Amino acid sequence: xxxxxxxxxxxxxxxxxxxxxxxxxxxxxxxxxxxxxxxxxxxxxxxxxxxxxxxxxxxxxxxxxxxxxxxxxxxxxxxxxxxxxxxxxxxxxxxxxxxxxxxxxxxxxxxxxxxxxxxxxxxxxxxxxxxxxxxxxxxxxxxxxxxxxxxxxxxxxxxxxxxxxxxxxxxxxxxxxxxxxxxxxxxxxxxxxxxxxxxxxxxxxxxxxxxxxxxxxxxxxxxxxxxxxxxxxxxxxxxxxxxxxxxxxxxxxxxxxxxxxxxxxxxxxxxxxxxxxxxxxxxxxxxxxxxxxxxxxxxxxxxxxxxxxxxxxxxxxxxxxxxxxxxxxxxxxxxxxxxxxxxxxxxxxxxxxxxxxxxxxxxxxxxxxxxxxxxxxxxxxxxxxxxxxxxxxxxxxxxxxxxxxxxxxxxxxxxxxxxxxxxxxxxxxxxxxxxxxxxxxxxx
Numbered sequence: 001x002x003x004x005x006x007x008x009x010x011x012x013x014x015x016x017x018x019x020x021x022x023x024x025x026x027x028x029x030x031x032x033x034x035x036x037x038x039x040x041x042x043x044x045x046x047x048x049x050x051x052x053x054x055x056x057x058x059x060x061x062x063x064x065x066x067x068x069x070x071x072x073x074x075x076x077x078x079x080x081x082x083x084x085x086x087x088x089x090x091x092x093x094x095x096x097x098x099x100x101x102x103x104x105x106x107x108x109x110x111x112x113x114x115x116x117x118x119x120x121x122x123x124x125x126x127x128x129x130x131x132x133x134x135x136x137x138x139x140x141x142x143x144x145x146x147x148x149x150x151x152x153x154x155x156x157x158x159x160x161x162x163x164x165x166x167x168x169x170x171x172x173x174x175x176x177x178x179x180x181x182x183x184x185x186x187x188x189x190x191x192x193x194x195x196x197x198x199x200x201x202x203x204x205x206x207x208x209x210x211x212x213x214x215x216x217x218x219x220x221x222x223x224x225x226x227x228x229x230x231x232x233x234x235x236x237x238x239x240x241x242x243x244x245x246x247x248x249x250x251x252x253x254x255x256x257x258x259x260x261x262x263x264x265x266x267x268x269x270x271x272x273x274x275x276x277x278x279x280x281x282x283x284x285x286x287x288x289x290x291x292x293x294x295x296x297x298x299x300x301x302x303x304x305x306x307x308x309x310x311x312x313x314x315x316x317x318x319x320x321x322x323x324x325x326x327x328x329x330x331x332x333x334x335x336x337x338x339x340x341x342x343x344x345x346x347x348x349x350x351x352x353x354x355x356x357x358x359x360x361x362x363x364x365x366x367x368x369x370x371x372x373x374x375x376x377x378x379x380x381x382x383x384x385x386x387x388x389x390x391x392x393x394x395x396x397x398x399x400x401x402x403x404x405x406x407x408x409x410x411x412x413x414x415x416x417x418x419x420x421x422x423x424x425x426x427x428x429x430x431x432x433x434x435x436x437x438x439x440x441x442x443x444x
Contacts, residue, residue: 006194011189013189234378236289286379311347
């Protein structure tokens with residue numbers, strides 16, 4: 001049993017178009033495009049049962065919520081307008097254009113752009129405050145109340161409609177508040193992020209990102225590329241062993257028919273993306289996936305690397321979970337509970353994989369020019385370690401990241417020194433059918 005959270009940002013607003021600071025002011029309204037985005041999001045969620053709905057009361061969010069629910073059709077849900085979902089309070093900036101803010105408050109603007117958690121502003125009454133720190137406290141309180149109403153032991157699916165900054169803070173609280181977390185994420189208008197929460201035996205919740213900042217349902221493909229280099233990270237398509245739930249590790253299992261179909265779907269999804277380079281694990285299943293995607297990108301060279309090969313499961317490879325449990329029950333349970341502590345029998349640790357995969361990723365990223373986009377195709381554990389590092393998490397957090405077969409993740413490199421990369425979107429599987437990840441669970 002688990003709790004599923006569907007996090008949706010409001011659609012395009014009048015202030016978004018005008019590049020004005022919205023903050024907590026309620027002068028901004030949805031544009032016609034924003035209304036259509038709300039409808040598209042609702043239609044994408046038609047087949048997803050929803051137990052409860054919470055929305056920010058600000059007009060741009062409440063109108064998005066209303067349009068989304070109307071497009072779903074047949075719902076008797078009454079959204080709760082909750083002030084815990086109000087946007088960040090940027091009182092002295094509200095209503096200003098982005099250029100005006102930069103000109104009038106150059107030091108504060110730089111702090112917001114580079115170190116938002118440290119930004120300090122002054123309210124009209126003269127009181128100094130730190131907007132992001134206040135918003136993080138607000139996010140903690142909202143989640144505490146939400147989990148009281150919808151515990152992770154239940155089976156609820158809860159829709160939450162809010163704003164850019166508060167949704168980022170909610171995500172960061174769910175992930176344990178990693179360092180520099182605010183700038184590691186991107187949340188676009190009418191995007192959908194899906195989180196699954198399940199209870200831990202030791203108390204608390206296991207949090208899994210199923211997808212992050214999905215805008216594919218809006219018909220626009222990937223989010224717009226920034227000024228830095230971009231990497232498109234894909235997990236290989238399905239194999240027969242994924243379907244059976246076998247631990248395959250470094251045994252070189254090829255794609256099955258569904259895996260080839262998933263590679264073809266990823267090819268169609270990425271065919272309009274301008275790719276200059278491509279990299280793959282040297283194993284057959286990611287190479288076949290990369291070759292399938294590159295059929296729409298003739299002339300793009302494919303480089304294979306051992307640094308991206310899957311975790312070595314050692315004596316567990318080729319076995320089903322029940323077979324492993326029969327011989328290594330305690331170690332298997334430890335792997336599920338604290339993976340960073342486990343040495344696979346005659347295999348690798350997750351730290352081993354972390355070191356080689358992150359090093360390979362960093363080498364690829366450092367080789368790219370700002371205008372370039374590279375495709376990287378690898379495996380479940382490899383992708384999870386890379387993404388944990390990018391999100392500011394640890395090797396012990398690999399269960400916090402889902403990687404579906406054929407799923408697409410986008411990472412944009414920073415242009416400012418000392419800034420983290422941005423996980424622009426994570427585990428998009430809409431091209432495989434529906435906004436939820438329905439790929440094989442596999443084994444890891």
